[in-house]
Amino acid sequence: GCGGGDDKGSGGDDGKLVLGFSQVGAESGWRTANTKDIQAEAAAAGFELKFSDAGGKQEQQIAAIRGFITQKVDVIAFSPVVTSGWDAVLKEAKDADIPVILTDRAVDSQDTSLYKTFLGSDFVEEGKKAGNWLVKEYEGKNEPVNVVELQGTTGSAPAIDRQKGFAEAIKANPNIKIVKAQTGDFKRADGKTVMEQFLQSTPDIDVLYAHNDDMGLGAIEAIEAAGKKPGKDIKIITVDAVKDGMTALAAGKINYIVECSPLLGKQLMDLAKKVKAGEDVPQRVLTEETTFTPEQAKAALPDRKY
Numbered sequence: 001g002c003g004g005g006d007d008k009g010s011g012g013d014d015g016k017l018v019l020g021f022s023q024v025g026a027e028s029g030w031r032t033a034n035t036k037d038i039q040a041e042a043a044a045a046g047f048e049l050k051f052s053d054a055g056g057k058q059e060q061q062i063a064a065i066r067g068f069i070t071q072k073v074d075v076i077a078f079s080p081v082v083t084s085g086w087d088a089v090l091k092e093a094k095d096a097d098i099p100v101i102l103t104d105r106a107v108d109s110q111d112t113s114l115y116k117t118f119l120g121s122d123f124v125e126e127g128k129k130a131g132n133w134l135v136k137e138y139e140g141k142n143e144p145v146n147v148v149e150l151q152g153t154t155g156s157a158p159a160i161d162r163q164k165g166f167a168e169a170i171k172a173n174p175n176i177k178i179v180k181a182q183t184g185d186f187k188r189a190d191g192k193t194v195m196e197q198f199l200q201s202t203p204d205i206d207v208l209y210a211h212n213d214d215m216g217l218g219a220i221e222a223i224e225a226a227g228k229k230p231g232k233d234i235k236i237i238t239v240d241a242v243k244d245g246m247t248a249l250a251a252g253k254i255n256y257i258v259e260c261s262p263l264l265g266k267q268l269m270d271l272a273k274k275v276k277a278g279e280d281v282p283q284r285v286l287t288e289e290t291t292f293t294p295e296q297a298k299a300a301l302p303d304r305k306y
């Protein structure tokens with residue numbers, strides 16, 4: 001640094017806080033919006049951002065984090081692709097005295113001193129909101145309701161928790177049955193191919209619950225190709241509320257979306273500043289979210305930023 005003794009601890013040559021961020025990949029519209037927001041907010045905060053895209057691979061995330069440790073960045077943040085297998089690299093960061101912020105997704109490490117805080121949504125709650133809507137939709141009816149579930153990346157926190165919350169919400173209604181569940185890896189193309197298989201193997205699907213908008217949008221293509229009407233012949237519930245999802249919701253092809261906000265950048269930069277300064281931060285920082293019906297989507301779409 002060049003500002004004398006008071007810039008000690010700031011890793012950048014020019015005294016800027018250096019943030020190393022390891023992103024999952026670019027699997028969905030949510031992820032793209034999340035990446036853009038983090039880049040924009042890092043610039044707005046005057047931080048130097050070292051951004052690394054892991055292409056959906058845990059080994060690449062671990063390598064990126066090790067790289068950040070070698071480069072002695074001030075703060076490391078990352079969105080773990082899966083929940084397990086992080087203890088060793090988190091221990092390395094801790095031993096190097098570099099604070100870590102979990103962003104968006106959780107890890108299953110028992111030792112919570114391995115990271116400073118976890119910023120992101122409550123995915124169990126999201127799954128519950130999706131299930132509660134479905135229960136309400138079929139209230140007072142006893143006919144069987146056949147649900148197929150397109151799950152997110154296997155072993156990821158949002159896939160585990162959205163499955164769990166949904167199952168809890170519907171469990172008191174034995175007529176509502178999950179007849180098929182498979183991963184579509186949070187991707188549009190996979191959502192389409194898995195839905196094609198569901199449609200071939202299961203003739204009477206009433207409802208699709210997709211763990212994100214992209215998989216739901218891929219499934220809509222498969223449903224239309226099979227000569228059925230998405231939103232009518234098959235009701236569709238998704239999570240995220242990105243613009244493409246909201247557009248399909250407003251058009252009646254999706255029936256309900258549970259919001260999951262990708263705009264974590266501002267809160268992440270504030271937390272990075274604080275952990276760098278050695279200030280206390282809460283162990284858990286939750287994002288505020290809502291839900292959307294088609295009418296609400298129509299009203300919200302003109303101002304939707306992502």
Ligand code: GYE
Nearest residue numbers: 027028030104158186212
């Ligand atoms: O819902 C999905 C993305 O971790 C909350 O990851 C995130 C999820 C999001 O691929 O679209």
